[in-house]
Amino acid sequence: MSISIMTQELMALHISQHQAAMQRFVAQHPLADCAEAFSMLLDEQQLHSQDVRDLLRLLPLDQQAALFGYFSLPWQQAIAEQLAADELAHLSERMAHDERADLLALLEPTLKQQVLQQMDSRERQDIERLASYPSDSIGAVMTTDFAVLDATLTIEEAMHHLRSIAAERETIYQAYVVDEQQKLKGTVSLRDMLVAEPSQRIADIMTQALIFVWVDELQSVAAQAISKYDLLAIPVLDLQNRLVGIVTYDDAMDVAEDEADRHVHKAGAVDFSGNLKDATIGLMYRKRVFWLVLLVFGNIFSGAGIAYFEDTIQTYVALVFFLPLLIDSGGNAGSQSATLMVRALATGEVVAKDWAKMLSKELFISALLGVTMALAVSLLGFWRGGAEIALVVAITMQIVVIVGSVVGMSLPFILNKLRFDPASASAPLITTIADAIGVIIYFSVATMILDFPPMA
């Protein structure tokens, strides 16, 4: 069913405040769609956060918490601020541990304190610990509501235990076995438990925990491991090797999507991740102005190159016709190489030590591309300016395509080596560098060839 029909139903529910109808509505639609319909009405100011709160209150608390988790953080915050501290505390107790920590971090300090005081001390500590991790670390995306099993339990006992905690755990399909020091001993999947004999012990069927991540690593490390090893969840250890959380596949998918956003944006020289529609004009200005102004200053080098060759240009003004074409071609070939390399480095398909191998391949490819483009442009050169101009533009094209490609493929490696993000080797940056080099190559070649006496 389309979201717009759902919004109409919600507006009717808003007017009637019919409890049974509201519960039926939520049962009949996926929660993600319910939250999307609510959010659309909030965006369009047809409902206010207190209206949404009133409708949520018509649901049982568990369902409130589940639905609430599908709202974006800013809307969660707006609705939370309409709740009394004790109501928010009850709601938080039923939310996923990672999501409630993110929400509470956004609340103003006095409200946050009031909410925390209403919760029992274990939950409070859990929230405070999760909030203490840096925002790009695995700690900030992991959840602490994982299932733990004792190695000495029989399968039957373990299943009984999982049944009793199923409602509050993020996943019960993967359970973890730890010793008294909370050190991770092994993992066991519900599938393995199901096919085992009920009298077997967990210790007999558990797998050694070979794959795990540390809490202070980057989130993309966890996402890549989950994808590579086809995991439902990956265990997270602290620096004393104690099990402190898990990252589930659905959070890993979100992390991977954010990473992809960041890459695509960086490739276009804009360092932004988030919702484009919600972003204010001021925010977008700030996200874009840095690179634009920096590139203006980069382009001064191209200008300086041109100034240096002012006499040549004055004598052979026809050369200017080919200027954009030649310098852009180097930039375009370089942008292609940089794009391929940045992505391959990000996904781990190519690593730092592959540089020499990739370079030799790039030399071949760009030489071939250069020949093709030199042929194309020499025809144009002949038509516009005769044989000599054709020769100048063909030679220049061959050189700028090779040089541009090599710069484009090498810059991500260099940035990586210098511990900058390779993704900063954006198409506009490569274009600017290739332009400056292209100007010098073009007019140097022109000066050399055109100063020779005419051949015929």
Added chain:
Amino acid sequence: MSISIMTQELMALHISQHQAAMQRFVAQHPLADCAEAFSMLLDEQQLHSQDVRDLLRLLPLDQQAALFGYFSLPWQQAIAEQLAADELAHLSERMAHDERADLLALLEPTLKQQVLQQMDSRERQDIERLASYPSDSIGAVMTTDFAVLDATLTIEEAMHHLRSIAAERETIYQAYVVDEQQKLKGTVSLRDMLVAEPSQRIADIMTQALIFVWVDELQSVAAQAISKYDLLAIPVLDLQNRLVGIVTYDDAMDVAEDEADRHVHKAGAVDFSGNLKDATIGLMYRKRVFWLVLLVFGNIFSGAGIAYFEDTIQTYVALVFFLPLLIDSGGNAGSQSATLMVRALATGEVVAKDWAKMLSKELFISALLGVTMALAVSLLGFWRGGAEIALVVAITMQIVVIVGSVVGMSLPFILNKLRFDPASASAPLITTIADAIGVIIYFSVATMILDFPPMA
């Protein structure tokens, strides 16, 4: 453990052919890492595909099949070609249904026929059906080994059934209820079954199947739905609404990653997805040459613009100093806008009808960016050429940034409207368009202002 140590172990196993040691090796390392170590040795030609085949033969057939699934398709093909038809048939019977269909599609027709003849007719039909879907459709990525339950079963009976099929099914955490016509009636998760009473019926606890995809839709549709609704798997229906397969979250992650690759690459004007390290020079040449040559011809417009204003340039050759800087700035601002818009359209965050809203926002943002950059460049203009040149470059900068931004943000919408891929609005394409427009704006402004008599 690092992959390079694993490769040393594998070389030792290759020499000893020690069966127990090989089985221990595979038990002690994640299968994905084992496959990676094998692949590295294959890449470096330290092992050949028949050597890998011999080592795999030391393992039980189930483990062979599981490990084999982690090899890349080209290596799967190379190893498969070293196997006898009946051996390959036995292996295929134990592989995931989607993976074996992909592999068999690559084999040469006579070997493929021999393998299919060794398999029973149901499996043969399954492979032929999966192979018949277009390569970008959901049919080509779904698997047919899903768990089906009868609505009339009790939970106890259903659990017993799941236990019996657990080994051959891709997942048993999500099961599907169908009627006699194979129409999807509902879904039930193992978690729900676990918390229900053993005497309850599946019909009582199953959820209505609200979320599904059709077999002929694009794979990205399934991946986006799995991510949005936090699913383990999504059911796939044929055009008669019969359940024909499921897409699991791990395949969805792969699809999302490929999509992200494709986007990043298209943004850099290269239409490639796959492994960069394995790609041949010829392939990369073909993937890159199209856009490069096309853009050369695009740049002719810039050249023509310059030719048209040859007199102005000859009179005020200092103007050429600012040419790369001004025309690139329009392209850079446009690349930023295009990048943001392409990604937002791809993730569904922005849709076609948002164009007017995004345009008005873009006008504000680009006006602000233009003012900032005009200020920066006018100082430079004053220093190089005095007040008049400063005025020319400031006005030009303001206009090119606004025009470039509007072109960059609109082009993805236009391509979308014309049913082309918005991602084709790459940075190099925007740069080329913005260059041509920039040349005309620059010299038009210059001609107008510089033809006025000096003010002082």
